[in-house]
Amino acid sequence: MKRDYYEVLGVQRDSSPEEIKKAYRKIALQYHPDRNQGDKEAEERFKEAAEAYEVLSNPEKRRRYDTLGHEGLGAGFQASDSDDIFNAFNDLFENFFHFNGARPNRPRGFVPERGSDLRYDLSLKFEQAAKGLVAEIELTRLEMCDACGGTGMEDGAQPIACPLCGGSGQVIQSQGFFRVATTCPRCSGRGMIISNPCKRCHGEARVKERRKVRVQVPPGAETGFKLRLRGEGDVGLRGGPRGDLYIFLHVEPHKFFERHGNDIVFKQPVSIVQAALGAEVEVPTLDGPQRLRIPAGAQPGDVLRLKGHGVQDPRGYGKGDQIVILSIFVPKKLTDRQKELLEEFDAIEQQKDGDGFLKKIFRFLDGKESGNPHHEDRH
DSSP, X not given: OOOOHHHHHTOOTTOOHHHHHHHXXXXXXXXXXXXXXXXXXXXXXXXXXXXXXXXXTSHHHHHHHHHHGXXXXXXXXXXXXXXXXXXXXXXHHHHHTOXXXXXXXXXXXXXXXXXXXXXXXXXXXXXXXXXXXXXEEEEEEXXXXXXXXXXXXXXXXXXXXXXXXXXXXXXXXXXXXXXXXXXXXXXXXXXXXXXXXXXXXXXXXXXXXXXXXXXXXXXXOOTTOEEEETTOSOOOBTTOOOOOEEEEEEEOOOSSOEEETTEEEEEEEEEHHXXXXXXXXXXOOTTSOEEEEEOTTOOTTOEEEETTOSXXXXXXXXXXXXXXXXXXXXXXXXXXXXXXXXXXXXXXHHHHTXXXXXXXXXXXXXXXXXXXXXSOOOO
């Protein structure tokens, strides 16, 4: 069942047309979809108020409604569609500023004005950017002044024509034979000035307030990545839409991982024994520790790959790999037993190599050998 139209607008049944118009404007500003994006209840309240105003602002419809209620409007009555509702709202707001019945040449101050776009720089840890997250940020933006409902004036006040431009929003300057029209410096082209400005917003119609906004960062984001949140910027003027919020991402470097495209590079230290004999080692990844087989005879700088353990492509093209670069770890301190074993190992290596590679180099530098030190002299 539909609510009583007077109840919807919060006015008495004997309210004047101006009181009804003022009440509707206040409710329409409060529940305007641009101020309540995604709020279905606010959208319904906005449409309900528009329907009530459409009836109560029309003398004939109001007379029938006062006499017979909703039934008096007839079965064929249907509220205006969404486009008509928005147009009626904007016209109402515009007409509010048309003083003494005069309609200036629509300077920019009379039409809805879109709010400004905002920028926010968001810093992320390496893991957060790789895996994605929902972040809650806090920023300062312009919101509609609740005290004046976005008019910039004290309750009951009316704008007056700018005394400098006479309400046109422009001033004419004569330069010889030429006449040049420029924006009025007194009213900034609006054609009107506020004689009794709102005490809270000082006539600006908007105030700065802190707001929290949830940001969905997709997996695989990296430094320079830009997110656009529609309708999260400054609120517009005179029912105009909000601006947008742009989030610029900055990813902190990781202590061990480096990102190359969608691949992650990690330097894995292995011991001399592991490199020589081969081994299975545990490698850290963004997905947790993973087992990796080191082949026997591995050399420093050898590259191994862990498939699918890189970064998710933000455009949905799959995941990269983790590139593992081997780094041979040489201990600085050895026990006596370790020294003994290494010396024994070295002795065996020299026996395998005859005079030994280094001895051949020294002999070559002393001039006792010529040619490649890897090869024996031929006589």
